[in-house]
Amino acid sequence: MAAVAPQAFEALTQPATVPRRSMRAGRRRRLNIFRYLVFTLFGLFFLLPLAAMVRFSLEGTKAGSWSVAAWTQIVSYPNLLGAIEITLELAVLTCAVIGVLVVPTLIWIRLRVRWISRAVEFLCLLPLTIPAIVLVVGLAPIYNRIRAHISLSALQLFWAYAILALPYAYRALIAGLDAIDTKTLSEAARSLGAGWFTVIWRVVVPNMWPAILNAMILTSALVLGEFTVALLLLYTNLQTSLYYISRETANAGVLFSTSAAALLFAFVLLMILSLAGRRRGHR
Amino acid sequence: MPFFAYVGLFLLLPTGIVLWGAIRDPAGHGFKLSSLKLLGGSTVRGFFISSVELAAITSIVGALLGAVLAYAVASGNPQGTIRRVYLSGSGVLAQFGGVTLAFAFLAAIGPTSGYLMHAGWFYDFPQGIGLIYIYFQIPLMVLVFLPAIDGMKIQWREATENLGGSTLQFWRYVGGPLLAPAFLGCTLLLFANALSAYATIQAWDNQIAYVVPQQISTAITSEVGLASPNEAQVLALGMVVMVAIIMTGYALLQRRTARWLR
Numbered sequence: 001m002a003a004v005a006p007q008a009f010e011a012l013t014q015p016a017t018v019p020r021r022s023m024r025a026g027r028r029r030r031l032n033i034f035r036y037l038v039f040t041l042f043g044l045f046f047l048l049p050l051a052a053m054v055r056f057s058l059e060g061t062k063a064g065s066w067s068v069a070a071w072t073q074i075v076s077y078p079n080l081l082g083a084i085e086i087t088l089e090l091a092v093l094t095c096a097v098i099g100v101l102v103v104p105t106l107i108w109i110r111l112r113v114r115w116i117s118r119a120v121e122f123l124c125l126l127p128l129t130i131p132a133i134v135l136v137v138g139l140a141p142i143y144n145r146i147r148a149h150i151s152l153s154a155l156q157l158f159w160a161y162a163i164l165a166l167p168y169a170y171r172a173l174i175a176g177l178d179a180i181d182t183k184t185l186s187e188a189a190r191s192l193g194a195g196w197f198t199v200i201w202r203v204v205v206p207n208m209w210p211a212i213l214n215a216m217i218l219t220s221a222l223v224l225g226e227f228t229v230a231l232l233l234l235y236t237n238l239q240t241s242l243y244y245i246s247r248e249t250a251n252a253g254v255l256f257s258t259s260a261a262a263l264l265f266a267f268v269l270l271m272i273l274s275l276a277g278r279r280r281g282h283r
Numbered sequence: 284m285p286f287f288a289y290v291g292l293f294l295l296l297p298t299g300i301v302l303w304g305a306i307r308d309p310a311g312h313g314f315k316l317s318s319l320k321l322l323g324g325s326t327v328r329g330f331f332i333s334s335v336e337l338a339a340i341t342s343i344v345g346a347l348l349g350a351v352l353a354y355a356v357a358s359g360n361p362q363g364t365i366r367r368v369y370l371s372g373s374g375v376l377a378q379f380g381g382v383t384l385a386f387a388f389l390a391a392i393g394p395t396s397g398y399l400m401h402a403g404w405f406y407d408f409p410q411g412i413g414l415i416y417i418y419f420q421i422p423l424m425v426l427v428f429l430p431a432i433d434g435m436k437i438q439w440r441e442a443t444e445n446l447g448g449s450t451l452q453f454w455r456y457v458g459g460p461l462l463a464p465a466f467l468g469c470t471l472l473l474f475a476n477a478l479s480a481y482a483t484i485q486a487w488d489n490q491i492a493y494v495v496p497q498q499i500s501t502a503i504t505s506e507v508g509l510a511s512p513n514e515a516q517v518l519a520l521g522m523v524v525m526v527a528i529i530m531t532g533y534a535l536l537q538r539r540t541a542r543w544l545r
Contacts (some may be wrong), residue, residue, distance in 0.1 A: 027450070031358055040454040042348075046376060049384075049418070052391035064482040097289075105286040123290050125513055128394040129478030129530045130298060130430060134519040137304075138297025140514070163293045206538070225381050227482035232500055239382045243486055246386065256390050259383040267375065 007243030032201050050263070057257035074261060077254070083241035084265075086154050090237065091223040093158035095216045098169045101162070103212060106173050111186050127163055131184035132228040135160065143233055154235040157226075164229070165222045169215040176211020180204070224266045238262055301523070304509075304516035322521055331521065334494040341416035342473035349424020349473075351465060354426065357432040370429075374424035384496055387487035388415045388450045407494050414482055419483075420473050427472055431465035431540060461543050468536030475529045479522065495522055500541070 023251060036180030076081060102124075109117050127135070139160055182204060189203045208275065227239035238242070242262060246255050322328075336446045356369050392414075407542040435458065481496035484489040492498045493516055502515035 035355045035359060035483050038333075038352060039369075040423040042352050046372065046418070046422075047392040048399060053383075053387040055398055056390040058395070070297075101286050102288060105284060123287075123294070126294060129475075129523070131295075131522060131526060132494070133479065133481045133499050134301060134522050135294075135297055137499060137503060137512075137515045138520040139293070141300055142297065148355040159293050163290070166290075166294075186411065221375075221378050225378060225482075227381050228496075228500075231482075231485075232504055234504070239482065242382050242386070243489075246382075247489060253385060259386040263383050 019068055036194060051258075052254050053263075054157060054260050056208070057253060057260050060255060070257035071261070073254045074258055077258070079236065080241055080258060082234050083238050084262075086087070086226060086236070087238040089155055090158050091220045092154065094161040094223050095219050097158060097162040098165060098215055098219050099212065102166070102169055103173060103205065104200050104214075106170070106177065106205050108196075110177050110182050111196075111199070111204075113155040121170070121174075125132070125167050129168045132164055132226075133232070134162065135230050136232045139229070140233060154230070154237060157233065157235055157237070160229050160233075161219075161223050165228070167200060168218040168222065172215040172218055173208070174209050176214070178206035179211070180207045220269065222268070224269070298523075301516050301519045304513060305520035307513075322517060327518065328516075330495045331497045333408065334496075337413060337494060338474045338477035339410055339414065340468050341413050341420050341477045343411075343416050345473050346424050346428075346466065346470040346475075347422025349421040349469075350428055350440075352421060353425045353428045355431050358431060369425065373425040375422075377422040377426055378417055381482040384418060384487040385415060385483050388418070406488055412487050412493070415483055415487060416477055416480065420477065423476060424473060426470055427469045428465065431462055431469075434463065434543075460470070464536045465540040468533045468540060471529050471533040471536065475526050475533070478529070479526060 058066055058068065060069070106120070109120055143152065143156075153271045185203050186199045187208065189199045194203065224239065225239060227243065230237040231243065232241045239262075242255070242258055245258060249255065301448075322331075326472070352369070356366050364383055389396065391399050392405055392407045394401055394457055395402055397405070402411070410512075439457050440453060442455055448456070479496065480499070484494060485497060491503050499515045499518045499522075500512050502518065
């Protein structure tokens with residue numbers, strides 16, 4: 001692996017002649033100064049806006065004072081709690097679609113119908129070239145036609161979200177499938193008398209569990225941050241409710257506390273999911 | 284297979300509606316290309332020019348800065364904490380466009396409320412929104428460009444030095460040309476990313492429409508009751524064509540990159 005090469009390289013050059021080594025050492029020193037300068041500057045650029053948002057949310061009535069008033073106001077926004085609940089339910093539903101529809105399909109294609117895999121890859125990556133804003137232009141008439149007959153709750157957004165998540169889930173799942181020897185596994189299982197259903201659910205799926213979890217993490221991240229489709233189909237999820245608060249409220253503190261809370265919430269959720277995945281991976 | 288039914292219904296059908304709607308005669312039946320003339324109109328052209336301007340600036344700046352950061356990350360210990368922190372951080376931040384990002388910048392450098400400074404140019408196009416876009420463009424660049432830098436072999440550097448080449452010559456004649464296709468490809472990806480972003484710019488300034496996605500949303504949900512789905516479909520078609528061309532270029536450059544870096 002080329003990534004480990006610098007250390008090996010450094011070790012190999014230790015007994016070299018003095019002038020050459022000093023040149024290398026000089027280069028390494030300059031490289032390190034450059035690296036830490038870069039890390040500091042970029043770190044500041046990435047952290048300062050977040051820190052400013054958190055600090056702003058903790059400001060009292062007088063500039064420079066501290067207060068948690070903006071945070072306690074979050075619960076008094078009933079729409080906000082509802083929106084969080086909807087968003088979480090949407091994340092679960094979307095993950096379920098990926099798990100029930102996409103996972104078995106990809107395994108089935110890998111095992112039985114490989115000739116179709118290029119077409120499926122094209123289909124799965126197609127949403128990357130169709131921005132959400134474009135997809136929603138085409139989805140709006142479909143949703144409107146259905147809504148003319150029956151009312152659809154915001155939970156129905158998951159149909160569209162599964163499509164938006166498809167490319168990310170596809171890549172994670174294919175990486176998982178590439179990492180295991182599906183052919184040998186399925187042949188072994190088949191020769192022991194397993195049906196295809198057993199092969200998929202009890203042999204291949206447990207072996208690619210980290211990849212499935214990875215796909216779920218990416219899908220949840222996408223759903224938690226989704227704004228465009230929800231706004232334009234006139235539904236309220238977490239992001240759109242933040243947007244409405246920003247438009248309607250004069251109290252800036254609440255805006256920042258809810259944004260910071262939403263962000264923190266997403267971070268924690270993704271952290272839990274990835275930690276759960278790591279534990280399983282180690283077992 | 285239910286999978287194909289699902290994709291057909293929620294991906295291909297909407298796309299078909301957009302395409303068909305864009306070339307259909309809005310007044311009657313049959314199709315004619317008159318709707319496409321909208322794309323030539325001066326207002327619509329203005330939205331496309333702004334979109335391209337914003338995407339070009341943020342993708343080029345984001346790609347340059349992201350490449351520097353990716354190099355700094357790649358030249359360190361591959362198992363080190365810094366690399367892990369920056370990689371997982373990039374994964375989170377590249378996704379973290381959207382409403383909350385615009386608010387974070389409002390808190391930091393908002394014109395009246397900024398904590399770090401009161402930036403009078405916060406609501407200027409493209410500087411203000413450009414800075415916010417760069418915040419998620421850099422991490423994306425790190426994620427997509429790092430494999431290319433990691434794929435550079437230390438032997439190339441050694442060979443250059445054995446032949447008496449300097450650091451500058453290495454980058455000029457060996458590293459630069461090898462990384463160029465990857466760099467260009469990643470820049471195109473960033474370009475497409477900025478082009479299709481909507482949430483951030485809408486939360487940044489919801490009063491004025493600057494870019495095509497904002498105009499699309501105005502066209503389909505117009506609050507004054509003048510919604511014109513046809514205009515939205517034509518604009519959407521324009522975006523699909525642009526993004527498709529860019530992504531094709533990206534795919535070709537990726538293939539070119541894969542020849543050397545594996």
